[in-house]
Structures are given as C-alpha cells and as structure tokens.
Amino acid sequence: MSASKLLEQHITRYCYVYLLKSKDEAIDKFVLYKTEVENQLNKKINVLRSDRGREYVSPFADICAQNGIIHERTAPYSPQQNGIAERKNRTLKEMMNAMLISSGMSQDMWGEAILSATYLLNKIPFKKKVVTPYELWMGRKPSYKYLKVWGCLAKVVVPPPKVQRIGPKTVDCVFIGYAHHSSAYRFLVYDSKNPEIHKNTIMESRNASFFEEVFPCLKKELRSSSTPVDEIVHDEYQEQLETEEVKPRRSKRQSIEKSFGPDFLTYMVEGEPQTYRDAVTSSEGPQWKEAIKNEIDSILQNHTWELVDLPPGCKPLGYRWIFKRKMKADGSISDQRI
Structure with missing residues (x-):
C-alpha cells in the first residue's frame, strides 16, 4: 500500500477510505463506492468535487459523464476550495500517527490504523451536530459496546481446524482494527507456538480476550531503548562505589542510659x-x-x-x-x- 483515497459525503460527513497500491486504482475504487451507495443505501451521486490529480482525468471524467455526475475540480493549487475533505484527511492522518506512537506499532501498519480511525470518526458527532455521520448516512444509531483500544494485547482462541492436542489454545495477538462487512476483529499475530499460525500474519476472529492496558509492541520498544541507559547508569554507579569510600553517618550526641522503672x-x-x-x-x-x-x-x-477451571488465557x-x-x-x- 502506497496511498489512500478518501471519499466523503458533504452533508452527513460520512467518509469511506480505500487503500491503494497505486493511484491508478482510484477509478476502480470509485466504481465500487458508487455501486455500494446505489445498491445498499438507494442514494445517487449528483456532484463529485476533487483536486486536479492525474487520477481524476480521463477515463475517470468519462465515467462521471456517462452516469450524469457533475465532476467539479478545484482551481490549481487551491486546496481550500475543498476544505471539508482536506480537513478530514488531515484529521485522519493525525489520528493515525497518534495511534502508531501510543501503541508502539511499526509505521508499515499505517493502513490498518487509518482504517480504524475512519471507523471511529464516522461514529463521533462532528461540530454543530448532535448526531453522528453514521446515523445520518445509515439511518440508525451506532453501537459502541464492541469498541476496543487499538494496538492492545489480545489472546485469540485458535480456530478449531488448527487446534493442537498438546499446546496452548490461544495465540498472542495485537488488535489492529475491525473486519470489513463483518462483526469480527482484525489481529496481527505477535507470538504463536502453533505451527499452523505464523507470526506477523493477520487473522480475523470474534473469539478473543482483550487486555486494553497492555501494549506488547510499546513495551518491546521501551525495553530496547532503555537498556543502554540502564547499563550506563549502572556502570557509573559501580565506578563511584569503587573510587569513593562511603562512611556511615554516626550521631555525635552522647548516649544516655534510660530507665522506665x-x-x-x-x-x-x-x-x-x-x-x-x-x-x-x-x-x-x-x-x-x-x-x-x-x-x-x-x-x-x-x-x-x-474450585473452578482456569479460563483460557488467564493466570491465577x-x-x-x-x-x-x-x-x-x-x-x-x-x-x-x-
């Protein structure tokens, strides 16, 4: 993935984000967006506003003309004419950056982070509105009970076809988002002792236990960065003990024998x-x-x-x-x- 494409509805502020390997895929993603909006929501695209990127010239302009869509293009070097979409794009990038830093995830997970940020932003009321973009676009209120902290530790139950008779029944993963058109979560395998499930692969599951205050990638990063400092401080302390003779402090007052009777x-x-x-x-x-x-x-x-059986993934x-x-x-x- 080298780029992302944002499509936002002007009135509801509901947005779609598609990950692209190259900007040439913008046409295909727009066709998918148009088809989904028309079939699932019974809505029509009347006007489309974009900048003057090369991906928006022919055949993109031809597709808009064939479907009766007015394609408005901003003036050259005038992103303020498409301010709503530009501001949403900036907000998503800031959220993505904060999520990567706070969780300790590597930068190549930016795509999963920006998709999760979009998922959350659609369910948050925007300025001057008491309803969410999701409610305005979908016609129903969103649910928040299944939201989890991005980048936290999750112990995912191994799927039945891959369960080993001897060995752990769960896999240590990192939560990276929500599956598209599914109630499952998306996970990055962090540590696996199951030969059927490999490290750094992505899996989707709903059967998982979340530890929302534990960030395995962040702990690893802090441990590796703090080790040299600890060694330096320890060496300096040892040198100080070797070069200085530390004498205990003693009181100079004369001790007086006391009797309580x-x-x-x-x-x-x-x-x-x-x-x-x-x-x-x-x-x-x-x-x-x-x-x-x-x-x-x-x-x-x-x-x-x-006495009860210990739940999977828990420690007594x-x-x-x-x-x-x-x-x-x-x-x-x-x-x-x-």
Whole structure:
C-alpha cells in the first residue's frame, strides 16, 4: 500500500477510505463506492468535487459523464476550495500517527490504523451536530459496546481446524482494527507456538480476550531503548562505589542510659517465620501446623472460595502464608495466627 483515497459525503460527513497500491486504482475504487451507495443505501451521486490529480482525468471524467455526475475540480493549487475533505484527511492522518506512537506499532501498519480511525470518526458527532455521520448516512444509531483500544494485547482462541492436542489454545495477538462487512476483529499475530499460525500474519476472529492496558509492541520498544541507559547508569554507579569510600553517618550526641522503672520488662522473642518451610521446621513447628490446620478448616466451613477451571488465557493470582504470634501481657506466647 502506497496511498489512500478518501471519499466523503458533504452533508452527513460520512467518509469511506480505500487503500491503494497505486493511484491508478482510484477509478476502480470509485466504481465500487458508487455501486455500494446505489445498491445498499438507494442514494445517487449528483456532484463529485476533487483536486486536479492525474487520477481524476480521463477515463475517470468519462465515467462521471456517462452516469450524469457533475465532476467539479478545484482551481490549481487551491486546496481550500475543498476544505471539508482536506480537513478530514488531515484529521485522519493525525489520528493515525497518534495511534502508531501510543501503541508502539511499526509505521508499515499505517493502513490498518487509518482504517480504524475512519471507523471511529464516522461514529463521533462532528461540530454543530448532535448526531453522528453514521446515523445520518445509515439511518440508525451506532453501537459502541464492541469498541476496543487499538494496538492492545489480545489472546485469540485458535480456530478449531488448527487446534493442537498438546499446546496452548490461544495465540498472542495485537488488535489492529475491525473486519470489513463483518462483526469480527482484525489481529496481527505477535507470538504463536502453533505451527499452523505464523507470526506477523493477520487473522480475523470474534473469539478473543482483550487486555486494553497492555501494549506488547510499546513495551518491546521501551525495553530496547532503555537498556543502554540502564547499563550506563549502572556502570557509573559501580565506578563511584569503587573510587569513593562511603562512611556511615554516626550521631555525635552522647548516649544516655534510660530507665522506665521496675514495671517495664524487655523480652527477647524469635522473629516470626517468613515462609511455610521456616514455620514447620522451627522449634514451634507443631504449634504452627495446628494453626495452619485450623485456618484451612475455617476457610472450608465458611465456603470462602469454590474450585473452578482456569479460563483460557488467564493466570491465577499468587498467595503466601503470613505467620503472626499473639502475645500475652507477661510476654509469653498466647497462640499462633495465620
């Protein structure tokens, strides 16, 4: 793809964008646009305004004349005479650029980005209008419940014909847009352990889980760009430690022994165990085992959780034991708590 062509309806501001390999394809795309508008929406094209590009001369002008379409052309070097389309073109390019930068996607994905930007822009009310271009053009209100963040991570379920008996059932992909004339999403395969699905290929599916705060391409870019900086900072820090002898700061005040009276006693108690192994192998192992058993029995009696199968593409949360001692007033151990 080397170019794109924008067709916008003047009153509704609804626009179509076609990706072109060369400008010679402009005629074919216009014929497709004209046919779809007439058959699906029962609308007629009366006037077409364009600049003086070479793709708009014969046979393009002949097609307009044969179908009774008035072809208006702007004056030379006067893009302001077609200001609505020029401004829409600029808006789409700015959206495309922002989407590529914020997601970390490569520039060769500009076509998918500009198609998604067009898809969204048609569903946003424009200035001085409370309705969207989609509603004015299609005659019905758009739905927003299926919109996703462009460039985010998505775990796409492998299609049944390509499922392997042993191996993951999902593929890590990047969301890149919405399928044309379909309810499916478009994805770029980011990482695949399935031999039937290759990396950097595009697939369409509706069965996917989205992680709209994770951008795999952006993380990769930041990691590669930050590595040299981290190494430089680490080297400088090591040199500083080697060349300078760091001495701890000590207070110059004279320490004075304090006494709180005979009612205050001090007890030396072993530190509380930090792991399960430390607890059961310590001198208080039997007491900790009994406390663990009581805690598990309490959880089962109160139905704190229920066992379910892990959903595909999800990771379970980790946990750890926390051991605490309850002390009496005389400093002795009352019981162990989990």
